[in-house]
Amino acid sequence: MSSTTTLPSIYNSVPVQIPPHISLTQTELLEFPAFKSWISRLTSSLRSDNNPDGYTLRHLEITNIVRFGATKIGFLMLNAVVRDADDKVSLPGAVLLRGPSVGILALLHPANTPKKNLYAILTLQPRIPGATTSMAEIPAGMLDGHGSFTGAAAKELEEEVGITISEDKLINLSELAIQSSPLLDRDGTKESIGLANAPPVSENPGQETEKQNLDGLFSSAGLLDEVITYHAFVHEIPENELEQWKGRLTGLRDKGERITLKLVKFDELWKATRDSKALCAWALWKGLEEAGRLPY
Incomplete structure (x- = not known):
């Protein structure tokens, strides 16, 4: 019963x-x-x-x-x-x-080449819910005990791609995109529609609650609570090392992950994957670049 x-x-x-x-x-x-x-x-x-x-x-x-x-x-x-x-x-x-997640647009820039000569790192890995053993996607993971979105993003880059970076080198695409957005109320807080979010209720009725900071995108709001916050990172490499990144095997073996890396020209990323996370990150980068708000 x-x-x-x-x-x-x-x-x-x-x-x-x-x-x-x-x-x-x-x-x-x-x-x-x-x-x-x-x-x-x-x-x-x-x-x-x-x-x-x-x-x-x-x-x-x-x-x-x-x-x-x-x-x-x-x-x-x-x-x-x-x-x-x-x-x-x-x-x-x-x-x-399932809670919030992070997605990371990891970009390689061969040194001494034009600034826009960027390559996106995609991971190829099995995704049984997607009925495939080789899904091309950007590094991503659940926010789980890291204390911050940037901490989780940095950890995912290290685990899936093998790049160790400091959090202050990550570009928060989601946060930059939401600034000056029509989705903001007059007082600068999120509305309860679209990307937004009503303030949480308080366990203490007399206590004023703090607005939750969910600047990310809902992956499928008709079913999931998941909000994905997108970050980007540009990693400078010597031009002659570009080929070494192709077909490189990495991943967390003790967690059953077997990941192959794939490099694609950033401008062609939109047609190189069916991963919505990759397309969202690509669109945010392009939009911020066009608006002159990308700190790169």
Whole structure:
């Protein structure tokens, strides 16, 4: 028989149904960062002026859980029942929670060549959900205990590409793109639409909450909570070393990764991959370059 727990009052005491085959406590649920961020933002958004139809979250049903190791929650799947004030319209509520990620546009620039002579590094690796053993994509990974987006980005570059860099050398494309954007409110904070984000609710009613800084792009907002923040890095190399990067094998062997690197001319990146992360990073770079806002 399913068990039912109730979220704290700050989340409007919404009931949560947990099937008998899923081992999950209320404490684990509330301490899973992706769930806490999602339910906080959703609760705030449903209270905001952007909810003219009076949608309310009626209840949640946990449908599956994937753990990393014996205890740590990696992914959480749930169904959210959200209906309008007249109880006539129900919104699609299937949700996969995994938390934020980072994508890195790693570029090589052969020394003593024109500034725009850039090569993008793509990783070729198996992606079973995509039904392929060789997906060409930019380095990316979940934000997991690194403390900052830039820290995670630097770690991904080192693990997947073999380049060790300092965080201050990374160019935050997402942050640069959102500055002076029409998606900003008059006070400079994010709206609760598009790329934006309502302020999270506070566990202390009298305490003013801090706006969450999600400058990235939603990868698939109809299903995923994932927001990807994009960074870029230009690595200078001697021109005669360019060929050595082709076909180089790297990756985290102890985690089962087997990654081959592929170099493509940056201007041709848009047609060299079907990885949406790569295309987003390419478009952000091109847009910032055209606007004269790229610090390179």
